[in-house]
Amino acid sequence: MTSEKFTKIADDAVASWCAQYPDEATFLGEHRYDDRLGDPTVAAAQRRRAQLNTLIGQLAELPADQLDTADAVDRDILRTAVQSELLALTDLDEASWNPMLHNPGQALYGLLSRDFAPLPQRLSSVASRLRQVPDYLEAARGRLSDMSKVHVETAIGQLDGTLALIEGEIPAALAEAGTGTDLSGEISQAAAAVRSHQDWLRGQLPGAQRSPRLGKELFADKLALTLATPWQPATLLDQAYRDLDLVEAELSELTGRTTGSGTADRAAIAAEFSRLAADAPTSDTILQLCREALTETTEFVRRHDLITLLDDPVDIIEMPEIDRGVAVAYCVPVGPLETAPLAPQFAVSPTPTDWSQDRVRSFYREYNNHMLHNLTIHEAMPGHVEQLSHAHRYQASNRVRGVFISGSFVEGWAVYAEELMAGLGYRSDVSAEAAAGVRMQQLKMRLRSVLNTILDVSFHTGDLDERQAMELMTVRGYQEDGEAAGKWRRVQLSSTQLSTYYVGYLEVSGLVAELRRAQPSWSDRQLHDEVLNYGSPPVRYLRQLLGLPPAE
Template identity: 30%
Template sequence: MRLRVVACLLSVALSACASHSKSGAPSSSDLPTPERAATAAYAHFISEYMDWYLAANPVRATRLGFHEHDCHLQEVTAEALKRKTEALRGWMTRLEQVNGSKLSGDAAIDVVVLDHALRAELLELEEEHVWQRKPGSYVELVSVGLSSLSSREFAPVGERMRSLRARMTRIPGVVEAAKANLQDVPRLWAEQAIRDARGTVVYLRVDLPRALEAQGLEQVPGAEREAFNAAREEAVRHMTEFATWLEKDLLPRATGDFRMGRALFEKKLALEEYVTLDADQLRDINERAIRDYKAWVAREAAKVDPTQPPEAIMAALVSDHPASEELIPLARTQLVELQRFVREKDILTLPSDALPSVRETPPYERLSFASMDSPGPFERTGQAAYYNITNVEPEWSADEKSQHLTYFNRAGLLGITVHEAMPGHFVQLLYGAKVPTDVRKVFTPNSVIEGWAHYAEQMMVDEGLGDGDPAVRLGQLRRALQRHARWYAALALHVYNEPVDAVAKRYAEIAYFEPFPALREVERGTSNATYLYYAMGRMQILKLREDYRRSLESKGKKFVLKDFHDRFLQLGLPVELARKVLIPGDAAPSLE
């Protein structure tokens, strides 16, 4: 351990990662010669590639639960990114040389996952040009690089402080690379980066020392505390100067267009989410879903008051929200109640009795309304998980605060807690240990992560959550329409070139949103082009469930919801590939 700390502080060569025994490759001893050769080639490839991947992405490695590279930040100079691109192309060539058609079992599926992951990362570097156009990516590298070391206690506080110091010394390099690389930046992205950079300064000044104090900072020798605080003050200075540069230098010349365009949008969606439908097909599917959910809203609203239009019922629903100081306590109570409901209704097998901690979203991560900060699938000691809720900001007007809180209306907050924690993201985290290969743990698509959590919202009400209270169903339907509004916004912004204000107006109409939170959601969509994966993933899982049910019943077998959930969560696969495992011989589309 002392040698590793010295290596961090002296920046010596990166240490080798642990070997990845769960590669997905079967034992080759009893296989025919061609299969044995392919299996050996794949096992060799995946071991070397994963070692390279973790070293090339040290912050991601920390978040996954590998700590050999905790003292490093990813190199982001133009030269380093060029080297990374060349390395990825080399890995693509090597993967193509593995005879995937001769592989069997998990490995035969995982080579497809790897191929998509490699091509998606190359797309980001070579066609999206994220490092040239998105200043927030540099802020995120710093903020996540530091918070991933402070948010959970996977190692003694003194050791993590030394890794934090090492990463802090690399902040000037990140800032200088940003200044050299950034060009053709959209104005909105510059504004978002300024806000996030200032939030990172607050984190460095307030949240970081507070977190370490709660973890036993007083036990660290005084000299080390002083060295750490000196490094922290330097980090504050560099991030403050970066925020100023973003505002004074970059913002005035930030005239780039955030729109991705049809071809790049469709390519990105196919590589990242395994959906190959074109934009027009996706628009038709979404508009049909919006009509269906609107009709459902009308039926449920009539149960509340048949004399009022659905819009009035929804307005009354969202106006019934807790005060800002009540958000966190109420979510904690809901967590316990939802855990009991999952057990009583036999929804799925809960691998643990654990529950996440509920807290306000840290200031550098407040682009979303709520989120789950979970330990990585390979984390062995720092198992704390945090359910983040974004409360109102002090500088907002009274009207903005009120509009923001409508998102956390009482029925809505219940569904958010389902989504983020029980049985959504947090339970999916608990199932991580059951996923059979490292490849799937590292490269899980958003349509599975967010799709599962969003599916859980509807499934839980279908199974009786709320005891038939139309307000609970309306809250779930509003969130479903919010995700379909994101689907609409993604296509409208990046494919059909609609203006932001017009998209925000229709977003509010689709999702029964107030103008201010609707605009915030659409602004998020400018930099998260494929955030349709929430509703898309939910629709894929619902279709898979019904197709799986029919497949079992055609063979005289009984469908059990708990069995489906347990099997799906343990697979860790995109729905397109999960279908091939759950329904052998399946050729049906995952979305239509």
């Protein structure tokens, strides 16, 4: 009876979350709210806080000893998700100072980007959301105050992408649908509202003096909920600096062995990265190179029997202009609530059309042909696409684990997958140089994940400045200036997410090693399948599901 009660509470919680955030519900595959935008008002936030406090009370009344292991884990995952949302609505209150949260572009894009329903039906929802844009942005202005300059500047730029979507992609979709539907009025009014909102934000710039740093206490509270671990920021920072030295030592040994020079210093490592960076794609070649890399990574996984391949179709798409300029690729999984027969997307990015030649050159030196193979491992095979496809098949008594996935597990698995493939000699069948090139890029990405954590913690709990951050990334991380500059902006705009790569890698790789010791007769495929058989929970709960003791 207790499990039935929890299932009812869990399903109601997911339903109320989707109703509160209809744009995110669209991406999850819950389409009952596709005709709505969210409500950015203080009154809506107050109502939501009341719902969440009631939910916390309901969860507290469930006796843990009367739930089976899976439901007990899902109760804890749901409780963490609720606590995280409550923090966002109370002490953090980001909606009052981060204008990036109030951009209707993604809500519109979510209706165009996936064929979950006939295009005319989706365009009907687009029309409804377009009509709400003026009131939505007016309400956002009533909520926003005490903003930081970097958040305001970024929001203004991102709204340019929203305008391109409204005035370009929506008319193109209407033409494709061929129904003769006229949304010119809705498009004109929504575009005018976005431009007016941009003008208002520009007017706020002189007074946008808020620091983007969260501070020690707030960052620690958010980090604990993001990672679902007891890591303290100072301890995590110390561990990251130790691992930074270890990864650099691996790079030194590999570079020395590759170049025949013995142990390499930083100058020699930088020179080797520069040589590899010269083998760069272009905007004309990058999509095809990623298609070829996906074929190659899939064949390697199959040949080495690393995981049960689900052989789901994957849509390799050109990244829309609204998302370009941050990374060269990302994965869009099938929403956990989606019933339409969709395929996961592996989106690959040519550079934005307004970039200078120097900026394009820097971007493709960072995301060179060797890095593209490593990135394909991370984003697609056997990283995000394959892991999330396994998770999509997990059958539970409720929808909690599908909706509230652990970012640290998802990113940790992908970073672990990079190391797994490079360690087994991926591309050695092409040449020893090709395999060494991927291994160099994989170690560079390990450096990046460690540095992400150092930057995240040092900025939000300390006084890390731009000069120090750029030196860390370009010297110790061997990153191109453009990549480092973009990451510095991201550090200021976000908090705690950058730590998920490193912490997730530590947890996933440690879990796989412990499971291997516990089951020495298992093959790699058996081990990896077992890790991926339970959705995407935090590793601390995955240990519980696997019958392993808590990590020390």
